[in-house]
Amino acid sequence: MAARLRRGPPAPWLLGSGLACMRNEQVIVRDINFTLHRGSAVVLTGPNASGKSSFLRLLCGFIKPSAGRLFWDGNDLSQAGLYDLYRPQVHLIAAKDAIKKAMTVYENVHFWEVLEGGEGRTQWALDKMGLGTIAQEKAVVLSMGQRKRLQLARMLAVPRPLWLLDEPSVGLDTEGVEILEDLMDEHRRKGGMVFVATHVPIKLHDAMHLMFPPRVPQLRQYNAGDYA
Numbered sequence: 001m002a003a004r005l006r007r008g009p010p011a012p013w014l015l016g017s018g019l020a021c022m023r024n025e026q027v028i029v030r031d032i033n034f035t036l037h038r039g040s041a042v043v044l045t046g047p048n049a050s051g052k053s054s055f056l057r058l059l060c061g062f063i064k065p066s067a068g069r070l071f072w073d074g075n076d077l078s079q080a081g082l083y084d085l086y087r088p089q090v091h092l093i094a095a096k097d098a099i100k101k102a103m104t105v106y107e108n109v110h111f112w113e114v115l116e117g118g119e120g121r122t123q124w125a126l127d128k129m130g131l132g133t134i135a136q137e138k139a140v141v142l143s144m145g146q147r148k149r150l151q152l153a154r155m156l157a158v159p160r161p162l163w164l165l166d167e168p169s170v171g172l173d174t175e176g177v178e179i180l181e182d183l184m185d186e187h188r189r190k191g192g193m194v195f196v197a198t199h200v201p202i203k204l205h206d207a208m209h210l211m212f213p214p215r216v217p218q219l220r221q222y223n224a225g226d227y228a
């Protein structure tokens, strides 16, 4: 009889092992380990400047780890070409929202959807975020909370398994936060994953918690005339 391989538990979808991140020639985060399985979530907290946003950018592939490894579905992302396959699996909601003020609310989502090869989810995503009735307004008139809702609508319009959310509730009213929490739950129920950096408590059941310590920046040497 042919031998059968015994199947172990599924490999994590994303695994970080001993990760470190540098900014401005300084190591700002070191020795970070985590696993993300389908349907799971990580909540990342830490004081200002402890490196949360930078770490999300590292997870997104914008910054290379200065140490450690990131594995996607069992593959080491440092292998040539793998980031190009991984990157379209990830959404990053960052402080800079890249909203085009001269475009309508609808166009801001639709151009992104079309760019990503999708069609037909824009109005649904706007409705979901409570922006459906102002779809034809220019984005320049949006309030801060509405801009955040628009950012989230963009994310919904292009389905991707991993959501990296940097302070996603900033600017949102109570209703907006509830929508966000429901969206994260729904995403996870469908097998999606959420990695959220936040200063304010957010409802995310059974999440793993990561806390970055305060960071004491090393003083840089400045020469006379640097400020001239």
Ligand SMILES: Nc1ncnc2c1ncn2[C@@H]1O[C@H](COP(=O)(O)OP(=O)(O)OP(=O)(O)O)[C@@H](O)[C@H]1O
Pocket (backbone or CB within 6 Å): 023, 024, 028, 046, 047, 048, 049, 050, 051, 052, 053, 054, 055, 217
């Ligand atoms: N583009 C950049 N170039 C160089 N250094 C940067 C850059 N962005 C951030 N840093 C530095 O990296 C460190 C960590 O910043 P980061 O924004 O990742 O922290 P954070 O934990 O997200 O902070 P906050 O809670 O204030 O949002 C800071 O010392 C910051 O000065």
